[in-house]
Amino acid sequence: MSQSWKITVLAPRPVIEAALVAHEDAFDWDADIVLSGSEIAEDRPDDWRLEAWLPRRPAPADKAAITALFAGKAPPLEIEQLPETDWVTLSQNNVQPIRAGAFHVHTPEFPAANEPGIRDFIIPASQAFGTGAHATTAGCLAMLTRMRRTGVITRNLADIGTGTGLLAFAALHLWPRALATASDIDRVCAGVVEDNAALNRVPLGGRAGELAMVVADGMAHPVLAARGPYDLIIANILAGPLISLAPHFARHLVPGGNLLLAGLLETQEAQVRAACRRAGLRLAARLVNGDWSILWLRQRARASVHGGRRADLPDWSRSW
Incomplete structure (x- = not known):
């Protein structure tokens, strides 16, 4: 159990997919920052979100790393602190x-x-x-x-x-x-x-x-x-x-x-x-x-x- 933070970026699907590809190419990526990309809703297949989970409060370097995935032109970053929980287990419940x-x-x-x-x-x-x-x-x-x-x-x-x-x-x-x-x-x-x-x-x-x-x-x-x-x-x-x-x-x-x-x-x-x-x-x-x-x-x-x-x-x- 630990306190976690999440950074969310909303953008069209091609933008999020390009960011995920950039993440794959970032061999010096901080392993503590876990990424996922998904559509916002089934009836909105072209609207996607990129979510980044961190085991700490995002530092300027963390936010810069996320921004860099979008060639330095990232949409606004939404940052939130998550309840104290095992977020991986929570994500897989039900x-x-x-x-x-x-x-x-x-x-x-x-x-x-x-x-x-x-x-x-x-x-x-x-x-x-x-x-x-x-x-x-x-x-x-x-x-x-x-x-x-x-x-x-x-x-x-x-x-x-x-x-x-x-x-x-x-x-x-x-x-x-x-x-x-x-x-x-x-x-x-x-x-x-x-x-x-x-x-x-x-x-x-x-x-x-x-x-x-x-x-x-x-x-x-x-x-x-x-x-x-x-x-x-x-x-x-x-x-x-x-x-x-x-x-x-x-x-x-x-x-x-x-x-x-x-x-x-x-x-x-x-x-x-x-x-x-x-x-x-x-x-x-x-x-x-x-x-x-x-x-x-x-x-x-x-x-x-x-x-x-x-x-x-x-x-x-x-x-x-």
């Missing part, structure tokens, strides 16, 4: 259940789906992101399901930037005999993943069918190196890190291995795909959920699927 692919994900406040062929996961609101409600997480669940149904074989997988552990749990459900490794740069996630694994009866450990958790920055950890190479790497993070990590992902994949990327806006997709092409990765399939792209790529050795035809997926966002 999250509605979602159905994506072979999965139903809900917080403890909602009942299980109890449907044949559907794996139910309980993911409480927590200090880590990835309850399944965000379009990128739901998109990854749908894409993992498609990969399994189209015959992808996975004996060794890694979920980089795992957050709550949900995507690693889902992948291990689809490929229950695989070695599975989850990692996150945030040490808080290690405890969150352990708790969620116990809640969802996901075994932890280093053997096949179990999930091993490490704290790591990208692929930089001896355990990640030792347990590779991987048939499948999942990374639902941000566009900037995806671009910089593309060659590292490629080096840790088996020939013809699969890479699932998310956390990028559709406007950022071309940059991410270009970085992946340079690393020898080729698009196998994609889907767009809302404003977000979810990409399935493969090593060049077997970059195509279904007779060499790329499988573009429709925009499924309205069905979730």
Whole structure:
């Protein structure tokens, strides 16, 4: 629990999206300032807001950093102090259940789906992101399901930037005999993943069918190196890190291995795909959920699927 402050900027959607892209390129960004962008209301899709949360009263340098995202011409900044609370948990309370692919994900406040062929996961609101409600997480669940149904074989997988552990749990459900490794740069996630694994009866450990958790920055950890190479790497993070990590992902994949990327806006997709092409990765399939792209790529050795035809997926966002 701590006192937090929020800075809000209201602007047309292209302006906010451009600011989010600028944030991705700001590699010296203060990690204490957490950003999000969203439409103000469903009936106002062109009116967006950028929200920045801080664990302190915004200093002149903080306000300057937000303003700089708008090329120095930011709309007025609305600054407010928030009640003393865990704002991440609060933001995830009462999250509605979602159905994506072979999965139903809900917080403890909602009942299980109890449907044949559907794996139910309980993911409480927590200090880590990835309850399944965000379009990128739901998109990854749908894409993992498609990969399994189209015959992808996975004996060794890694979920980089795992957050709550949900995507690693889902992948291990689809490929229950695989070695599975989850990692996150945030040490808080290690405890969150352990708790969620116990809640969802996901075994932890280093053997096949179990999930091993490490704290790591990208692929930089001896355990990640030792347990590779991987048939499948999942990374639902941000566009900037995806671009910089593309060659590292490629080096840790088996020939013809699969890479699932998310956390990028559709406007950022071309940059991410270009970085992946340079690393020898080729698009196998994609889907767009809302404003977000979810990409399935493969090593060049077997970059195509279904007779060499790329499988573009429709925009499924309205069905979730």
